[in-house]
Amino acid sequence: MAYKQIVYQRAKAELEGRKKRAESENDARRLKAISLCPEIAQIEDEIASYGLDAVKALGMGADAESFIRNLSVKSLAAQERKKVLLKAAGLPEDYLEIKYTCPICKDTGSHDGYFCECQKKEVIAQAKALLGEATPVKKSTFEKFSLEFYPDVIDPVLGVSQREHMASVFNFCKDYANHFTKKAQGLTMYGGTGLGKTHLSLAIANVVIERGYDVYYGSIQSIMEKLEREHFGRRSTEESEKDAIINADLLIIDDLGVEFTTQFTTAALHDILNSRMLKGLPTIISTNLEMDEIYEKYTQRIASRLFGSSFPLAFCGKDIRQIKQ
Numbered sequence: 001m002a003y004k005q006i007v008y009q010r011a012k013a014e015l016e017g018r019k020k021r022a023e024s025e026n027d028a029r030r031l032k033a034i035s036l037c038p039e040i041a042q043i044e045d046e047i048a049s050y051g052l053d054a055v056k057a058l059g060m061g062a063d064a065e066s067f068i069r070n071l072s073v074k075s076l077a078a079q080e081r082k083k084v085l086l087k088a089a090g091l092p093e094d095y096l097e098i099k100y101t102c103p104i105c106k107d108t109g110s111h112d113g114y115f116c117e118c119q120k121k122e123v124i125a126q127a128k129a130l131l132g133e134a135t136p137v138k139k140s141t142f143e144k145f146s147l148e149f150y151p152d153v154i155d156p157v158l159g160v161s162q163r164e165h166m167a168s169v170f171n172f173c174k175d176y177a178n179h180f181t182k183k184a185q186g187l188t189m190y191g192g193t194g195l196g197k198t199h200l201s202l203a204i205a206n207v208v209i210e211r212g213y214d215v216y217y218g219s220i221q222s223i224m225e226k227l228e229r230e231h232f233g234r235r236s237t238e239e240s241e242k243d244a245i246i247n248a249d250l251l252i253i254d255d256l257g258v259e260f261t262t263q264f265t266t267a268a269l270h271d272i273l274n275s276r277m278l279k280g281l282p283t284i285i286s287t288n289l290e291m292d293e294i295y296e297k298y299t300q301r302i303a304s305r306l307f308g309s310s311f312p313l314a315f316c317g318k319d320i321r322q323i324k325q
Helices: 005-036 039-059 061-088 117-132 162-178 197-210 220-231 241-247 263-279 291-297 300-308 320-324
Strands: 186-190 215-219 250-256 283-287 310-314
Touching: 005 039, 005 117, 039 061, 117 197, 117 215, 162 197, 162 310, 186 197, 197 215, 197 250, 197 283, 215 220, 215 241, 220 241, 220 250, 220 263, 241 263, 263 283, 263 300, 283 310, 291 300, 300 310
Parallel strands: 186 283, 186 310, 215 250, 250 283
Antiparallel strands: none
16 A cells, blocks of 8 residues: 555554554453452452463573463453452453453554454545545445436437447446556546536546555645645645645546636646656646646646546536436
């Protein structure tokens, strides 16, 4: 996995919080158990002393094995007495066992020197949460994409119905997400407003994140604002926004064409596209502009990088948001 540093930091904080909560809850249960049966505290001290004696026995040489085995028998007997006392107090036998969310790694995030599956899942959850802070990523899944909003009549230009055309676009995007690698071709999603471009780009992001890849998503306007603040020193951050954008496994730029064009934005966009093209990293662009409009608005250098390293996907139909209203 290769996500932004903040994703790992949040995942680590979440696991540490789980561990502390589990141990705090166990401390509260222990106090309750001892208040009902004070002898439990004595038995716990007895078990702890067996553990210390076992450590000391490591220097006994040949006699250590039999001594430690005898301590183990005593410790098990003490644990059984504790279970009997807990049961007599009306408490479950495992009442004083710490209830970690993940019993495999005890909420540490690692097991036998490797990332535990619970940490992998939490990292993915945090990556999605980070993406969801600025986007409706939870609502934008392949399962929630509906073709019923596209007309099911033959379009004379397409030669098929708009619904059939969008079904092929949908299936292409789904296949793209399921087989995504860092060497995948980029995509340029173009067409009018409200045709599902943002939805399908985020649906791709959902799947790609689940598969362990880092996704950077942003509207062209928000990306340029962040880069401008960083460039002119008005934003302090440990992790460069520009580096995060250029090095993401998948970059998704939404609403290309709505930004106010300046010398800075033009240079920044060219730098992003060119840098990612040289690294062989894919970029998904969504825009309301048609192909000829993109060539008119941007320089030849930007247009050639947009279309030279990406596959065009035409979106058609009527504004779905207006249909829903």
